[in-house]
Amino acid sequence: MDTDLIIRVFPYFIEAGWVTIQLSVLSMLLGLVCGALGAAARLSRSVVLRFIGAAYVSLIRGTPALIQVFILYFGGPQIGIQLEAFEAGVLALGFNIGAYMTETMRGAIISVDRGQTEAARTLGLSRFETFRAVTLPQALRLMIRPLGVNINALIKGTALVAAISVVELTYTAQRYIGSTYKPFEMFFLAGAIYMAIIYVTGTAVSWLDRRVALK
Amino acid sequence: MTGNPIINIRHAAKSYGSLEVLKDISLQVTKGQIVAIIGPSGSGKSTLLRAINDLDPLTSGEVWLEDEQVNKPLPPRQYETHINKVRQNIGMVFQHFNLFPHLTVRENITLAPKMLKGITGAQAEELAVEQLTKVGMLDRIDYYPSQLSGGQKQRVAIARALAMKPKVMLFDEATSALDPELVEEVNLVMKQLAEEHMTMIIVTHEMGFAQDVCDRVLFMDQGVVVEEGPPDVIFKNPANERTRNFLRKHLRGRN
Ligand SMILES: Nc1ncnc2c1ncn2[C@@H]1O[C@H](COP(=O)(O)OP(=O)(O)O)[C@@H](O)[C@H]1O
Numbered sequence: 242m243d244t245d246l247i248i249r250v251f252p253y254f255i256e257a258g259w260v261t262i263q264l265s266v267l268s269m270l271l272g273l274v275c276g277a278l279g280a281a282a283r284l285s286r287s288v289v290l291r292f293i294g295a296a297y298v299s300l301i302r303g304t305p306a307l308i309q310v311f312i313l314y315f316g317g318p319q320i321g322i323q324l325e326a327f328e329a330g331v332l333a334l335g336f337n338i339g340a341y342m343t344e345t346m347r348g349a350i351i352s353v354d355r356g357q358t359e360a361a362r363t364l365g366l367s368r369f370e371t372f373r374a375v376t377l378p379q380a381l382r383l384m385i386r387p388l389g390v391n392i393n394a395l396i397k398g399t400a401l402v403a404a405i406s407v408v409e410l411t412y413t414a415q416r417y418i419g420s421t422y423k424p425f426e427m428f429f430l431a432g433a434i435y436m437a438i439i440y441v442t443g444t445a446v447s448w449l450d451r452r453v454a455l456k
Numbered sequence: 457m458t459g460n461p462i463i464n465i466r467h468a469a470k471s472y473g474s475l476e477v478l479k480d481i482s483l484q485v486t487k488g489q490i491v492a493i494i495g496p497s498g499s500g501k502s503t504l505l506r507a508i509n510d511l512d513p514l515t516s517g518e519v520w521l522e523d524e525q526v527n528k529p530l531p532p533r534q535y536e537t538h539i540n541k542v543r544q545n546i547g548m549v550f551q552h553f554n555l556f557p558h559l560t561v562r563e564n565i566t567l568a569p570k571m572l573k574g575i576t577g578a579q580a581e582e583l584a585v586e587q588l589t590k591v592g593m594l595d596r597i598d599y600y601p602s603q604l605s606g607g608q609k610q611r612v613a614i615a616r617a618l619a620m621k622p623k624v625m626l627f628d629e630a631t632s633a634l635d636p637e638l639v640e641e642v643n644l645v646m647k648q649l650a651e652e653h654m655t656m657i658i659v660t661h662e663m664g665f666a667q668d669v670c671d672r673v674l675f676m677d678q679g680v681v682v683e684e685g686p687p688d689v690i691f692k693n694p695a696n697e698r699t700r701n702f703l704r705k706h707l708r709g710r711n
């Protein structure tokens with residue numbers, strides 16, 4: 242293994258890793274918003290909202306994420322939406338992971354024991370008060386770990402936007418392979434940085450989960 | 457002690473599809489009365505109890521709490537407001553406690569009074585202390601439910617219901633999920649409420665308790681009240697064959 246080369250290109254990979262982190266954080270935030278809205282829609286009493294929520298989830302989960310990235314980036318201009326590659330990447334990744342987060346959040350909410358709702362309603366709390374004070378706080382605790390799994394998938398999924406030339410880790414690795422002909426070193430380095438990001442994220446998720454765990 | 461009933465159930469009927477779970481049940485409970493509902497599993501006891509606060513709405517019939525109809529026909533939005541008000545007056549205790557696991561004992565007690573009655577810090581604290589003292593759980597005020605035994609959980613659940621100052625308390629097999637050695641502490645709390653003349657409707661499998669504490673016993677089977685009367689009559693001298701059969705099974709091996 243060419244360690245000199247690795248050391249030489251390392252700063253560029255760190256920069257690319259920073260782009261990967263930005264992609265991850267921004268699309269995670271968008272995903273959380275889409276997930277919360279999606280879950281609210283899926284659990285709504287309105288048939289229309291439930292349908293919209295279900296359509297969103299099946300559309301996203303039924304098509305390759307790469308196609309979703311391409312549609313936003315290459316298909317956008319055709320309908321008058323010209324996005325930067327980075328912007329298209331964030332939107333596509335965010336909408337994508339949002340569908341999975343929708344299911345995670347919905348799952349957490351419906352897995353709160355029915356007896357909890359009954360007890361709260363029996364005391365006289367309204368539906369909304371029950372949700373806010375009883376169901377949601379328990380669901381939030383239940384959803385941290387599975388959301389962590391979604392975020393893990395999201396971070397690795399950011400590699401897809403290399404295909405629209407966002408200069409993140411995977412794209413950077415490919416570019417340096419072109420000039421150095423050392424694919425092993427380049428992918429090894431990119432992989433190591435992905436792993437570091439994922440390790441830190443995973444640790445943070447575990448810490449949060451333990452912190453808010455029900456006593 | 458007599459007078460207008462606190463709870464008045466008129467011709468209650470309930471079906472799940474073609475399954476008739478309650479068939480034309482009427483029941484009046486006056487202030488301070490303690491009514492036990494006994495009967496085999498699946499006879500509709502829980503369904504009847506849960507119809508009283510409209511947790512399981514009736515198919516037909518009326519439930520009245522004093523001079524207010526609980527299941528009043530109203531447009532959905534108005535009904536929500538109405539039922540939330542009514543339910544504040546009807547305490548309910550569940551077989552599986554249903555304490556809020558993310559809240560401490562104190563918070564379990566004060567959550568609803570704070571949200572619904574607008575009481576503040578000092579008043580809330582006073583209320584929690586008062587109710588927990590009553591059920592002998594004051595020393596656990598800062599615990600979480602998972603740190604309590606089943607009997608302790610149920611006592612806190614009773615305190616939580618009492619904190620809303622309900623006019624009537626409903627118990628759905630409050631001791632059925634408890635280890636035998638924990639049953640008595642919950643029974644004691646219920647007996648104490650009986651002494652304070654709390655109006656109570658108690659679904660129970662404990663014939664001894666029903667006999668000791670209750671003024672009236674209803675025996676239900678297959679969605680109807682087969683027989684009702686004072687405990688002495690129902691337990692010692694039941695008129696109906698089905699009641700006798702049920703009691704023979706349930707009293708055998710006990711006492
Ligand atoms: N949600 C439901 N859907 C269909 N059947 C139900 C439902 N809840 C209760 N039942 C049926 O109603 C009957 C009475 O139930 P329940 O009131 O729980 O009886 P008990 O409390 O006396 O054991 C049973 O046959 C039960 O299977």
Ligand SMILES: [Mg+2]
Pocket residue numbers: 501502503629
């Ligand atoms: Mg029952």
